[in-house]
Amino acid sequence: MLTTDSGFYPDLKEIVDLFEGGGALDVVHTSREENGVFFNRVQISDRTFETEDVCPYSTAVEKKRYYKRFAKLSLYKAISAVTGETMPWGALTGIRPVKLAYGQGEDRYSFLTDTMLVSPAKASLVMDIIEAQRGIYEVDGSNVDFFVGIPFCPTRCSYCSFVSSVIGKAKNLEEYVDALVREIAASRELFTKLRSVYVGGGTPISLPKTLLMRVLGALSVFQGVEYTVEAGRPDMMDKDVLALLKDSGVTRVCVNPQSFNDDTLRRIGRMHTAEQVEEGFRLARSFGFDINMDVIAGLPGEKPEDFAKTIARALALGPDNITVHTLCLKRGSELKESVDRLPAGAVAEMVDHARSELTRAGYSPYYLYRQKYMAGNLENTGYTLPGKICVYNVDVMEETASNIACGANAVSKRVFPKENRIERYGAPKDIASYIAKLPVIIEEKNKLFSGLDG
Ligand code: SF4
Known part of the structure; x- marks a missing residue:
């Protein structure tokens, strides 16, 4: 069972679930932040693990991102130490590791291996993919x-x-x-x-x-x-x-x-x-x-x-x-x-x-x-x-x-690269609802993509 005071229960549960039998462990996680220092404490049975990570931030969004990242890492390290298991993708649980790596600039390899504890084999796979995407990868929301x-x-x-x-x-x-x-x-x-x-x-x-x-x-x-x-x-x-x-x-x-x-x-x-x-x-x-x-x-x-x-x-x-x-x-x-x-x-x-x-x-x-x-x-x-x-x-x-x-269940996405955000519109999954709702779907998509070429 996992308990945490961090407010990131679903994200931390994903870390627990990476490990075979992780769900059977009694894991107690607490965390706090003081002036850019993130403190995490993980207790599993009679073992206690404490981490302290320094990462100054300038916005609330950044603070939340680091808070979550260090909480996940602390949990990953603790469970890994208790079970003796490591994961090929380390503490990464997201679906787009390559996108995440692009965001780290030139430090992407060390970010993956040293910060997120990704194996060198998987980190080099990411690097090979970035190399292969040269000439195709183009950030442009229009x-x-x-x-x-x-x-x-x-x-x-x-x-x-x-x-x-x-x-x-x-x-x-x-x-x-x-x-x-x-x-x-x-x-x-x-x-x-x-x-x-x-x-x-x-x-x-x-x-x-x-x-x-x-x-x-x-x-x-x-x-x-x-x-x-x-x-x-x-x-x-x-x-x-x-x-x-x-x-x-x-x-x-x-x-x-x-x-x-x-x-x-x-x-x-x-x-x-x-x-x-x-x-x-x-x-x-x-x-x-x-x-x-x-x-x-x-x-x-x-x-x-x-x-x-x-x-x-x-x-x-x-x-x-x-x-x-x-x-x-x-x-x-x-x-x-x-x-x-x-x-x-x-x-x-x-x-x-x-x-x-x-x-x-x-x-x-x-x-x-x-x-x-x-x-x-x-x-x-x-x-x-x-x-x-x-x-x-x-x-x-x-x-x-x-x-x-x-189509039914189709999710449209408008990418706003300069603002680093994406807006989505999802059509109903069910065929009958999709057919009935079509005029609304068309209107919502017109709104979502208005000014796309502007
Ligand atoms: S049943 Fe599912 S997995 Fe199989 S072909 Fe259709 S969509 Fe693909």
């Missing part, structure tokens, strides 16, 4: 990426925690597409500096073709930029749908194996085989698309050697991007309660293997994010062949551009 959410899939993967419905059971598909097309049309005048278009949120190509055509038609005005569609499931891909994507200006598709092990695919509720992934990949290549493949380390029942086979088969295909995810079991996923977690060390071995094999094959890590409840407290990393970075992923992860998002 830059825009455009997202369209189609939250339907042919079946539900057992690890899924997205708000995605099985398409065969969806009752209001046509009404949804009507609303989406109206929202896209209403968004066109909000910006001029478009960086990329991304259609995802599920498996967009599972829409009946006539409806998919209407969505792509509404997006046809956005030409000449990187344009990704999550083709996702290879069992949904055929010549007609790929030709439709090509004719609509799509430049990049995701063909996601997750695993090249058929037993695993069955276990996680994917209705396709590894061979279908390869066929889908070759078909998509024949249309000239750039291709991303998602794989997942730590899937139930998989050992490091199974994952190594997945990496080898993905590499044999040579996609432009490979995104290595670490299994993340959030509330809402069917697997959450039923799965026997692999030991953290085995998942770390998989992730390390992927990094060394992909690097050896000429891929570089180019974006990264973390989530709560990730196996081994690891990360998701996107790798790219030279010159094939996905701009959308960089902009979204580093929050350097505004994001105009359409």
